[in-house]
Amino acid sequence: xxxxxxxxxxxxxxxxxxxxxxxxxxxxxxxxxxxxxxxxxxxxxxxxxxxxxxxxxxxxxxxxxxxxxxxxxxxxxxxxxxxxxxxxxxxxxxxxxxxxxxxxxxxxxxxxxxxxxxxxxxxxxxxxxxxxxxxxxxxxxxxxxxxxxxxxxxxxxxxxxxxxxxxxxxxxxxxxxxxxxxxxxxxxxxxxxxxxxxxxxxxxxxxxxxxxxxxxxxxxxxxxxxxxxxxxxxxxxxxxxxxxxxxxxxxxxxxxxxxxxxxxxxxxxxxxxxxxx
Numbered sequence: 001x002x003x004x005x006x007x008x009x010x011x012x013x014x015x016x017x018x019x020x021x022x023x024x025x026x027x028x029x030x031x032x033x034x035x036x037x038x039x040x041x042x043x044x045x046x047x048x049x050x051x052x053x054x055x056x057x058x059x060x061x062x063x064x065x066x067x068x069x070x071x072x073x074x075x076x077x078x079x080x081x082x083x084x085x086x087x088x089x090x091x092x093x094x095x096x097x098x099x100x101x102x103x104x105x106x107x108x109x110x111x112x113x114x115x116x117x118x119x120x121x122x123x124x125x126x127x128x129x130x131x132x133x134x135x136x137x138x139x140x141x142x143x144x145x146x147x148x149x150x151x152x153x154x155x156x157x158x159x160x161x162x163x164x165x166x167x168x169x170x171x172x173x174x175x176x177x178x179x180x181x182x183x184x185x186x187x188x189x190x191x192x193x194x195x196x197x198x199x200x201x202x203x204x205x206x207x208x209x210x211x212x213x214x215x216x217x218x219x220x221x222x223x224x225x226x227x228x229x230x231x232x233x234x235x236x237x238x239x240x241x242x243x244x245x246x247x248x249x250x251x252x253x254x255x256x257x258x259x260x261x262x263x264x265x266x267x268x269x270x271x272x273x274x275x276x277x
Contacts, residue, residue: 001142004033005217005237007230008081009206010045016055019043020066026236027070027078033238035140036074037202038067038081039173039217040150041098045208046175052128056086056096064101064109072107077140081173081202082115082149084129095130100147100173102138111138111147116158119151135161143169143198143243150174153187153201156194163195163256168246172201178232181214185229192220196249196256198241205234222249 006026010019020043030036043063044051057063063083071078078101085099098115114132118125135158136147146162146169153172162170170191176184184203192199199220204213215232219239228239250256 001035001243002033002238002240003035003037003200003219004030004076005037005200005202005219005230005239006030006039007203007205007215007217007233007235007237008039008042009213009234010042010048010204010208011206012045012048012209016043016051017062020063024066024070027067027076028074030076030236031074033074033076034142035077035079035145035171035200036071037079037171037173037200039202039204040082040100040175041084042081042175042204043083045206046150046204047124047177047208047211049124049128049209052084052096056084058087059083059085059099059101059109059112064103067101068103068107068109070107071103071105075105077105078103079145079147079171079173085114089130096128097130097132098125098149099132100149102145102147111136113147113149115149115152117151117155135165137162137165137167139166143246145169145171146197148172150176153184153191156191159191159195159197163197167195167197168243169198169200170195172199174201174203175208176203176214178212178214181216184214184216185218185226188218189220189224189226192222193224196222196253197246198222198243200239202237203230205232222246 146167
């Protein structure tokens, strides 16, 4: 199976619409890949909080439209990173969400995931965005993927839930800062080893609202071996991997069978949101 991780830079001098067109062209160039992955909030930049409200869109808005056409033209599964989604919450109040889109080779939107763990410690994304409540997996022809976004990488219980739901490849869209790049690599490898799964983690390049991005998108196998890693700049990282290795690893070293503490995930919608979020 071949995956292409598109490590996109969000240049503040480039308009969002121009970036959509440029990224759509990059996706079209990945014909022959099985899966293409984009970073978190690549349209605005993950730390460009002042752009969130102005650039918010519906799920089937302009980012979906451009990515749908590109996925269909390239005949690839496209994990199109995340957008600032504008939608009504359960009470009917309009909210913003950090939402990822998964499109099939026909360009059809088959799965979405609203980021559960919002970064910011009572400011930034944690205040501006609503929290997702549902972990998400999707069955591709050769592997079942579990979907995650950036800060989620610090919460192993989410990934264990994804594995319990059948995930074999954990796909992370991120806008991770350079000053914590060592954590990015460490956590990607840890999530792979503890879940005996592949991890495909696609970060962004450049600078978002003054925050230098780590880049260094990474692909890790179920033993924790780094299969491929990007540099700091904008780059397409392509990796070949064997999905069957997950079952083989779990059979050869059946650590998951020795779990003594089960994961009983509560309905996260029962938890009150943070003040101001």
